[in-house]
Amino acid sequence: MAESSSSFIRFPKLSSDTYHQIGDTTRRFAESTVRPRATELDGDEAFPADIYDEMAQLGLFGITVPEEFGGAGLDTLSYALVMEELSRGYASVADQCGLVELISTLLSVHGTAQQRARHLGNILAAKERVAYCITEAEAGTDVSSVKTTAAPDGKGWRLSGSKAWIHNAPIADFGYVLARTDPPAGNRGMSIFIVDLSAKGVSRGKKENKMGQRASPIGALHFDCVELAQDALLGQLNRGFHIMMSALDKGRIGIAALATGIGQASLDAALDYAKARKQFGKPIAEYQGIQWMLADMMMDITSARTLVHRAAMTMDAGLPATMDCSIAKCFAADMAVQHTANAVQIFGGSGYIRGFEVERLYRDAKITQIYEGTNQIQRSIIARELLRSQ
Numbered sequence: 001m002a003e004s005s006s007s008f009i010r011f012p013k014l015s016s017d018t019y020h021q022i023g024d025t026t027r028r029f030a031e032s033t034v035r036p037r038a039t040e041l042d043g044d045e046a047f048p049a050d051i052y053d054e055m056a057q058l059g060l061f062g063i064t065v066p067e068e069f070g071g072a073g074l075d076t077l078s079y080a081l082v083m084e085e086l087s088r089g090y091a092s093v094a095d096q097c098g099l100v101e102l103i104s105t106l107l108s109v110h111g112t113a114q115q116r117a118r119h120l121g122n123i124l125a126a127k128e129r130v131a132y133c134i135t136e137a138e139a140g141t142d143v144s145s146v147k148t149t150a151a152p153d154g155k156g157w158r159l160s161g162s163k164a165w166i167h168n169a170p171i172a173d174f175g176y177v178l179a180r181t182d183p184p185a186g187n188r189g190m191s192i193f194i195v196d197l198s199a200k201g202v203s204r205g206k207k208e209n210k211m212g213q214r215a216s217p218i219g220a221l222h223f224d225c226v227e228l229a230q231d232a233l234l235g236q237l238n239r240g241f242h243i244m245m246s247a248l249d250k251g252r253i254g255i256a257a258l259a260t261g262i263g264q265a266s267l268d269a270a271l272d273y274a275k276a277r278k279q280f281g282k283p284i285a286e287y288q289g290i291q292w293m294l295a296d297m298m299m300d301i302t303s304a305r306t307l308v309h310r311a312a313m314t315m316d317a318g319l320p321a322t323m324d325c326s327i328a329k330c331f332a333a334d335m336a337v338q339h340t341a342n343a344v345q346i347f348g349g350s351g352y353i354r355g356f357e358v359e360r361l362y363r364d365a366k367i368t369q370i371y372e373g374t375n376q377i378q379r380s381i382i383a384r385e386l387l388r389s390q
Contacts, residue, residue, distance in 0.1 A: 013075045013316050022074070023081045029058060030089030038090035041215035042360050045207075047171050048215060049126070051093060056126035060086070060097060062104040064250075069108045069116060070124050076250060077312040080257040084305070087261025088268075091364045092215035094261065098254040099167055102247050103130045103176055106192070110235035110243055115194065119174065131172035131197070133163045133221060134244060141377045143178070143241065144187050148223065150179040157181075157228040159193060159201075162220060169219035170207040172197055177223070178240050191240040193232045201226035212363030249311075249321050251372045252329040256308045259332035259368040263301045266336075266343035266361045270294065273347055290346060297339045304332035323385035330378035333368035340365045 012019065033051060041048055055061060063079040065071020072078070079101060086094035100123060107120045122128035139145035148161025159179060166175070175195045182189030195202065205220030235243045271294060274285035284290050311324035340362040344351035351358045369375045 012077050012313055014078065019078065019081060022078050023085055025058065026060065026082045026085035027088070029054070029060075030085050030093075034086065034089030034093050038360065039355060039357070041090065041092065043214075043354075045210075045214045045217065047217060048093065052096060052126040055093075055097065056124060061100045061126065062108075062120075062124040063097075063101060065101075065104045065108045065120075065124070069104075070121050071104065071108065075312070075316045076253060077309060077316060079250070080253055080308050080312045083254050083257035084261040084264070084308070087258040088265045089261075090215070091258055091262055092213045094254075094258045095167065095213060095216045098251065098258065099130065099132060100124070101254060102132055102251055105250065106176065106234065106243065106247060110192075112231070114231065115234065119194065128174060129168055129172045131166050131168040131175040131221070133166050133169075133175040133177040133195075135163060135165050137162070137164045141374055143244070146178055146180060146190065148177065148179040149183065150181050150191060150193055150228065152181075153227075155227075156230045157193065157232065159195065159223045159226040159228055162222045164205075164220050165208065165218050166221055167216055167218050169204055169221050170217040175221060176234065177221075178244055181240075182238050185238065187241040189238050191237050192234040192243060193228055194234055195223070195226065195228065195232065197221070199226055211366060212360070213367055248372065249315060249325040252325040252378075253308060253311050253315065255368055255372045256304065256311070256325070256328040256332040259329075259336040259365065260301060260304045260308055262336045262361055262365050262368070263297070263304060263332070263339050266340045266358055266365075267294070267297045267301060269357050269361070270297065270343040270346045284346070293342050293346060297342060300335045300339060304328070304335045307331055323382055326373075326378040326381040326385075329368075329372065330375045330382070333365075333375055336365040336368055337362075 033054060059072045060082055062071030063074050063082055064076060067073035083094050083098060086097055104120060104123055107116055119128060123130055134143060136146055150157040150159045175197050177193050177195050178190055179193060180189055181191040201224040203222045207217050207219045274290050275283050277284050307328040311321055311328040314324050315321040343358040344362050347358050350356055353359060
């Protein structure tokens with residue numbers, strides 16, 4: 001009989017009071033500061049720098065980064081709690097938290113003391129904006145198809161190529177770029193470079209007009225023989241693919257928690273509306289058809305949250321978590337898309353109108369099935385891990 005790596009119950013590392021405090025602090029911030037501006041930010045696609053400044057002051061960046069490097073020094077479950085509550089306010093804001101978590105983790109684990117001193121504090125203080133640059137036009141889920149190259153030039157490196165659909169590309173100060181340094185070696189010949197995006201030879205494509213999560217700007221980055229110093233290399237030479245992949249499990253927990261937050265926000269809105277909206281002389285919440293939709297939403301959101309927490313606790317226990325992370329991401333993303341659609345259905349015609357929260361949530365949910373590995377690739381990973389365990 002096949003078993004998940006976390007078939008047995010895992011226990012959280014911190015006290016329940018600590019987790020409650022983390023969740024409550026983030027929820028209050030999301031309700032007071034983030035959610036009231038979500039419609040405005042969605043409409044004008046603004047980058048809310050002031051919100052990120054407040055998040056930095058609250059310690060909501062670098063949740064799992066050790067305290068000696070300026071992070072909160074907490075665990076992956078804490079990170080999941082923060083991501084869900086921020087997303088319940090507005091998923092674009094949670095996205096930025098996830099991006100900072102990923103980059104700051106790479107720096108804290110693989111960066112040199114000089115790289116950490118130069119970048120990490122500024123990133124966690126929201127003074128330095130970053131981009132995670134893997135995706136290319138022909139290299140999305142298939143990262144092994146990356147064509148961007150970094151060639152040695154005697155003094156350092158020359159970076160050439162293009163990246164597509166990069167989060168923060170229009171506004172980032174530095175990009176963490178995956179490039180081929182030994183092309184014949186395939187995945188074993190890729191490295192990561194910290195690239196100043198104001199450097200000569202760097203250009204930016206237009207900001208894309210996205211369907212959802214519109215306050216998270218994305219675009220293309222182009223590198224035309226960009227000069228890089230030797231110390232631009234992050235981590236070991238030719239280990240970039242493996243370093244990037246090592247961060248994906250935590251990234252998938254973050255997206256799963258974000259999707260859960262979107263689902264919870266849609267249930268909150270649908271429940272309030274169903275109790276207030278009257279048809280045929282009584283609230284629509286009294287009709288069984290609506291009740292069953294609300295019940296299904298609650299069951300699936302609770303299931304998604306449980307899967308997210310299970311994956312996070314497995315990772316915190318130092319156990320293999322790949323299958324659990326893919327299960328959580330795949331289930332939570334599918335749940336978010338299904339139940340934001342149900343929330344729109346409960347709102348009826350109003351739910352189809354811009355300005356209503358559930359219409360935005362429906363658009364915000366879709367990308368969770370696509371980024372950090374499509375849900376099709378998550379199913380392939382789950383099957384691979386399952387068959388491997390036989």
